Amino acid sequence: MKHVPNSVFGNGLAVLLAGMVLVSVALPRDLQAEETKLEETVASEDLPDLKTLDGHFPFDVPESREQWESRAEQLRTRVAMATGLHPMLPRPPIQATIHSVVKRDGFQVEKVYFESLPGHFVTGLLFRPAGESLSRGLNADGKRPGVLNPHGHGGRMMRNDADRMKALIANGDELYMESGSLPKLARCATLARMGCVAFIYDMVGYADSVQLGYEFAHRRHETREEEVVPAGSDPELFFSTPADARLQSILGLQTYNALRSFDFLASLGDVDPNRLAVTGGSGGGTQTILLDALEPRIMASFPNGMVSTSMQGGCACENACLLRIGTGNVELAALMAPKPMGMTAADDWTIKMMSDGYPELKQLYSMMGQSENVLCESVVQFKHNYNYVTRRIMYGWMNEHLGLGLETPIVETDFPAITDEEGAVWDDEHPAPTQRGPQHEKSVLSWWDQQSERLLADCLGQSATAAGFDETIRPALATLFDLPLPETSGVSVKFSEPVQHESGATVVSGVVVDRARRREIPIQKWIAKSAQDVSPPTTVLWVQATAQESTGEPEWSAALADQLEQSKVLIVIDIASMPTDAEAGKQRTNPQPRRASAAFTYGYNRPLPATRCGDVLAVISAFQNSPGDVTLVAPQGAAAYALPAAAIAGPFLTEAVIDVNGFRFADLRHQDDESFVPGIVKYGDVDALAAWRAPYALTIHDSSDEAWATAKAIYQTRDASDQVQWRASE
Template sequence: MDAGEEAARKQIAIGAERFVSAARSPLQARCVQLARMGCVVFHYDMIGYADSVQLSRDLAHGFRTQRPEMIGTESWGLFSPQAESLAQSVMGLQTWNSIRALDFGLSLPEVDPSRVAVTGASGGGTQSFILAAIEPRLTGAFPAVMVSTAMQGGCTCENACGLRIGTGNVEFAALNAPRPLGLTSANDWTVEMATKGFPELKALYRLLGAEDRVELHRAEHFGHNYNHVSRTAMYGWMNRLFRLGLPEPVLESDFHFLNPAELTVWDDAHPAPKGGPDFERRLLRRWRDLLWTCDPQPPFWLTPPVFRHVFGKGLEIVVGRTLAEAGEVAWEPRATREPAGEGWRIQAGLLRNRTYDEALPALSFEPVGSRPRATVVWVDGRGKAGLLGPDGESPADGVRRLLAAGLRVVTADLFELGEFRPDGRPLRQTRRVDNPREAAAYTLGYNHSLCAQRAHDVLTLIQWARQSGDPVWLLAVEGGSPWAAAAMAVAPGALEGAAMDTRGFRFFAVSDIRSPDLLPGAARYGDLPGMLAVGLPRWLALAGEDGVSPWLAKVAAWREAAIEGVEAPPAAATDRLLARLIERVRP
């Protein structure tokens, strides 16, 4: 990008630059100077810029509004619910490009693989610290004007669902330790870095015996930049990192500014590839098809350890909490009802998760006169009201059947169900942060989705049920299967068995980025059947499915688990599942 001569002269006047050519293109300036220092320099265009326009700049960096024509299970585009369910993002694509750029650089015979670093500013700074976090082949990183405890990345190219939940750019930069790390600050969101973020990085490097390997070069008298002052700090850092032996400060000299026609790689012999919406759709479908975890059939070479590692660990990240991390759970009864001669007792109260400061309005149904033989965790899409009869106080018929079989039943209003909805209306769209751009990552890059939060609530229920020491069974009906399946996937071995009416639900088919059932990344690991396979107990009854998924069948064979398909019209599914569950639990 060319800032133009007028803007360049203003930069020179305030001491930010020395030469018009460098002020017009700080990108060219640092490439030229590093090459003059004896470095091999490879600069690639970020998506949407210069020659990389198969995905346009407006799409990759300026996306604002959901596109109905790019939503669907047969063809879809970036930022759609389908893309989010597969964890497909511009951020992911750019990170892949960074990895491939490193691959290319290391393939050159003149490159010393023991002396390789990455640098960039703003969005390029984000790519620099992300690449350093995941790439052990790098010797060091110098992300400029991006690492801070304040704004974490304003562009759609810097955000992805799940990326910064409970963490942020300072911790990402810390993943580079103990390798050398250089940073700059300016009069932008990095202005407080010297007191917020850098001291913690310094402490980490000190802990690792490498305190002298992390540097912050302050330039708060300038706005957001990678100007000559900041670049000079970077040149000195590279000089020391690569042991180039140049006298410092390393200063730029002027160079011939190249215009776009001189820089482009495309010409008549090498025409630019076509882009546009059709290319975008093909790209994302190809991306999905390359994932063996999305294949309809498990590969012949798949082994239980590989399955547990890939699917199990992947879904732990997707759900964001496991049963082992479910926390300290305490029951606070508020009211008890035990009608004479009825043979049952209901306790209403709050189920508190003290670890996460969460509370659920919950119900416990128990048979009177004998100790329950097991506990059934009932997950109902209507909340706990779905387990009460027409009077709103007595157990519904299905609960009575379980009580008569000697079983305890526990349930709760998961987040944004029942008592969480004072108006009584089901939630149709989830909350989002105050950002008009319709990209899910602005909200779900920093916060768990509602679907994940409800799965966390199911884990809290399971944790509570296990406190009695009795066997625990899971029942999910009336739209509760997505949250129950997600919880089951991160609670392997906790359940004796499960019965679910899935209604054919698939995360990949969710059609709104604000749907309560959107779970970013869930479709990447076999969708709902993949979750059931990871958490498969010894017995599983399924209604609403068209047969047993090959993934489920494969895992069932490994674990010698029984899977029963329950054929029933939707209105009768709960009754059929209850009958099978009671029959299975009976001694």
């Protein structure tokens, strides 16, 4: 195994790398023609605005079905990770309580509650056919379709008053004063009258979901005092930095509740497991999109009001870190393809769907040979809605794709509105749970941590196996740091005129141009005063994480001086001078009213370490055609992005030498920290990043080697234990 001198990390390690000739190449031969004078304007100095939920999220359809299937696999991993469900949390058989039948003409309503996880209850209403509807929807086994109904904001018991109803009826939104006053229950009632079993469950904080409050889950604008993380503590609360580092969110809990509600519906004895569907509007449309991505048993879907290239969901319960980086709701909805999926375009953020979004979905479905399985109808005469007109479109869609065989069009009929008492799940005989608020949060997150630790037992730590690591951790890390090593044809190098440094060294400033990302990464070619004009065997890439405040140039330190004296020539990757448009040591964040949730920044934008990782990879690619070896050296302060860059580069680096110096992502106390990466703690922290590089040569400098169980295990399973070494940081 080949090593570079370790004087950069202290003289005590020099023995390890003694006797080696380490001199950098001047320039890769294929880039010499592109060595031009540095232009005045550096593109990366003009930072683009951070993407927000109100941006544009186009769907670029891949050229082939094979390309789409590969992309779809990546997206499903992203959705599962963002919701905290990679790997999937346990979904044992549901033990539900069903009670108190409420009868109406053609259907009946039953009240339901069950534990989605120990101590956390999901509540809702179950609609079944009754009377003359009993003969509809049956298959040969006497079973019916099941339709899950995420209700969206407003709650399942959202009630329009008389004045509102008169306006809706006059406008054509609704037909009836009574049933139309509860539009979310009206669709469940009509589905039951069509012969389906329909279940509408409570979103977190709505109606009978009382353990976490509505304001907390859906109207969050400020950080709670108890979320502030003092050093050495872990609050185990939603929206805290430790929770984000483990991808635990209200969206994740709500998605898990939705999956458990689907499990409940599918488990009912009168439900046909081959005819299961989901439909929701607005926030319920967001849940429908996510359910379609995660639950393969869904056979038909109607995600209304949220499939759009525009606004992606304004509530904290619709956003999670990682979810929409490089993607958006239209592409996420496309994960349903080629199974039937319908929707509408209204006078809201979906208004452009007929020309931007739906054509692309149609193109994808056509490529998959099922063009008739996707539908978007324009109802732009109405504002944001799941009104009677939209519901009627949905009824026809479900009638066709659930094989109900009913005459069309299907028209709603009126019924006496369900009263608040009739719709209440909790009563004297079925009391509401008493554990609520922060104490309940701690209970939920503690269970979540325990389950994740158990599920990752064969992926992380001393028991890690290559199979477990490759199946779960590797795709997770590839999602967190999702910028690949660029093709050499996509990068180039530009240098300015050389200048003399006060140390006597010659410095040539330059940039590596990453054309695909429109980034220019500052580099310096440092040539020692004692350098000889020889053809060197090794290119040494030095990651510079700090800069002199007065000049903005790489900090002239004893470490850099020692390394330069031994290597004679260094290519310094000047990460420190890259603009971040934030305070020192912090990342840029979206200045929105909903700023208190990290998801509004990191749900749409890569964290800074992922961007910096991409910058390092661009430089590695730029020097790939250099004669001899290429080695990456990262002194203190660069581990958060140098480790993943070394892992992604793999065999394109002869060796990586990283000074971790006690850094752990788990120790970060705020989401704005420049090293914060959502999810990285769940997936093994720096230990897993080191394991990700196996079987290629890696030297880690740290205060101890005891915390690197995963790296040791994975290097061993790949018969490469001799390729990884640990040395003490100075």
